Amino acid sequence: MVRQVISNPNDQIPPATLQEVEAGVDVCRRCELWRGATQGVAGAGPASARLMFVGEQPGDQEDLTGQPFIGPAGKVLDRALESAGVPRAETYVTNGVKHFRHELRGKRRIHQTPAATHVSACRWWLDAERRIIRPRVIVALGGTAALAVFGKTVPIARSRGQAFQLEDQAQGVVTYHPSFLLRIQEPEAKASTFAAFVADLSFAWSLVGR
Numbered sequence: 001m002v003r004q005v006i007s008n009p010n011d012q013i014p015p016a017t018l019q020e021v022e023a024g025v026d027v028c029r030r031c032e033l034w035r036g037a038t039q040g041v042a043g044a045g046p047a048s049a050r051l052m053f054v055g056e057q058p059g060d061q062e063d064l065t066g067q068p069f070i071g072p073a074g075k076v077l078d079r080a081l082e083s084a085g086v087p088r089a090e091t092y093v094t095n096g097v098k099h100f101r102h103e104l105r106g107k108r109r110i111h112q113t114p115a116a117t118h119v120s121a122c123r124w125w126l127d128a129e130r131r132i133i134r135p136r137v138i139v140a141l142g143g144t145a146a147l148a149v150f151g152k153t154v155p156i157a158r159s160r161g162q163a164f165q166l167e168d169q170a171q172g173v174v175t176y177h178p179s180f181l182l183r184i185q186e187p188e189a190k191a192s193t194f195a196a197f198v199a200d201l202s203f204a205w206s207l208v209g210r
Helices: 018-026 032-036 060-065 072-084 116-133 143-150 178-183 187-208
Strands: 051-055 091-095 102-105 108-111 137-141 171-175
Touching (some): 051 143, 051 187, 060 108, 072 178, 116 143, 137 143, 137 187, 143 171, 171 187
Parallel strands (some): 051 091, 051 137, 137 171
């Protein structure tokens, strides 16, 4: 049975299972982003996962389905994981912010980067996922995810290929968000950046210590 979940920022009962996180995220009112979203989107993957990926926020397709990383960026991630030899089914994939921040342009919902206040408000849920899963390695995909994982701004380009000790004893790795690769138009640059992304995922997997 799922316990009472948090829908009020003054309610400090921490979730004890991933099911409680999922239920709590869907009724979360810790910031205003829930007003424009279809639903909250928690992470997906086994509670025994040793490798956790943290992205920025759900996109349009994720907001509609309630599943993380199933849109275009998710397909890039899947392709990179396969190239790196990382089984996605053994990883936990989530976002630093659980509701889709966007603006309407006609009928289209255009992505907007979450503010630091949104990341801070949503850290309750990411911290709960980290506490329940206890991954050995956490990969921050992009700058917003790095802010959520490390609690500070992290320069992605200068920090890639390194392992950073986190307070919860996990090791932190930073790399590009897969949506960044989608925005690169020049074929050679796109290929080289994808190769670097795959190398970062392979590095993170090597740290898991299978």
